[in-house]
Amino acid sequence: MKLVLFGATGMVGSRIAAEASARGHRVVAVSRSGQSPIPGVTATAADASDPAKVAELAAGADAVVSACVPPRDGSEAREPFLAINKALVEGARAAGVRRLVVVGGAGSLETPEGRAIVDEPGFPEAYLSEALAHRDVLDFYRALDDDAVDWTYVSPAAEIAPGERTGTFRVGGDRLLTDDHGNSRISAEDYAIAVVDELEKDAHPRARMSVAY
DSSP: OEEEEESTTSHHHHHHHHHHHHTTOEEEEEESSOOOSSTTSEEEEOOTTOHHHHHHHHTTOSEEEEOOOOOOSSSOOHHHHHHHHHHHHHHHHHHTOOEEEEEOOSTTSBOTTSOBGGGSTTOOHHHHHHHHHHHHHHHHHHHOOSSSSEEEEEEOOSEEESOOOOOOOEEESSBOOOOTTSOOEEEHHHHHHHHHHHHHHOOSTTEEEEEEO
């Protein structure tokens, strides 16, 4: 497959690029810097909020992948992040690319009582704006009323960080996945495996999936 990956230089994006490239997929790694630490991928600079540029880069691709994140500079995050995702959808449509896989957040995952984690008392203030921005984006994709874009939103565990590539993890849906001790975590490397698996299999069309140990 030819994959156009936006946000390719971040913790998650760089690992998705590495995983996809290692499996033999052609990866166009898009970032503001135009650089990529991953050998074997084509790196280019572009702004994901520009739908015309998204369409230009996505032309001829099999899928678009977004590993973009909300602004983390203390500014208002929700509207700018939603604008990026709207641009990605518009650009993918214009390029005739149906498949769009989105790196999502964990804050919108549900507790056993059916409440979103981000709505729970004590949710860390430092992560609130980003969690709400990710939830807005999930709501946006769920509200798309045509099948021109076959999207999948991939929520990680509550804790995601660099670690081992084990290849052993669980895949779920809207419920927060935890282990026997109540912990919810995944390495960025194993999360990347799950994303590329989904790109290859399209097992969760127009739906959210979650990944955790």
